[in-house]
Amino acid sequence: xxxxxxxxxxxxxxxxxxxxxxxxxxxxxxxxxxxxxxxxxxxxxxxxxxxxxxxxxxxxxxxxxxxxxxxxxxxxxxxxxxxxxxxxxxxxxxxxx
Numbered sequence: 001x002x003x004x005x006x007x008x009x010x011x012x013x014x015x016x017x018x019x020x021x022x023x024x025x026x027x028x029x030x031x032x033x034x035x036x037x038x039x040x041x042x043x044x045x046x047x048x049x050x051x052x053x054x055x056x057x058x059x060x061x062x063x064x065x066x067x068x069x070x071x072x073x074x075x076x077x078x079x080x081x082x083x084x085x086x087x088x089x090x091x092x093x094x095x096x097x
Contacts, residue, residue, distance in 0.1 A: 002094035003062040004036070005069065008051040009087045016084035023077045031068035033059040058094075065091050 011017045028035065037056035044050045059065035068074060069091070081087060 001061060001096045003059045003065040003091060004094060005033075005055075005057040005059065005065050005089060005091050007055045007087055007089040009053045009055060009081070009085055010051075011053065011085040013084040016080055020077060020080040020084055023080075027071075027074055027077060028057055028068065030073070031059065031064055031071070033057050033065070033068060062091065062093055 009017075025035070034057070035055070036058050037054055039053045039055065042051060042054060057065070059068065069078075
């Protein structure tokens with residue numbers, strides 16, 4: 001069953017975040033993942049949630065998504081993102097319908 005890594009990101013250092021973005025596509029692909037959403041327009045429909053940027057990554061399964069996030073290759077790249085802004089992230093199983 002697919003899994004999704006969903007992140008809300010508020011950038012505070014554009015230059016560092018731009019560098020981060022250069023490294024993520026290859027790493028995501030290496031773990032069989034793909035970008036479903038990579039920023040873009042948002043519209044608040046309910047509650048007070050008004051994220052400045054939302055990212056959704058799709059992986060073949062939950063375990064693979066965990067391996068990506070916890071990998072030695074991603075650790076230094078993740079550190080860039082964490083330094084370049086504020087973020088919240090979750091990992092969720094897809095719907096097997």
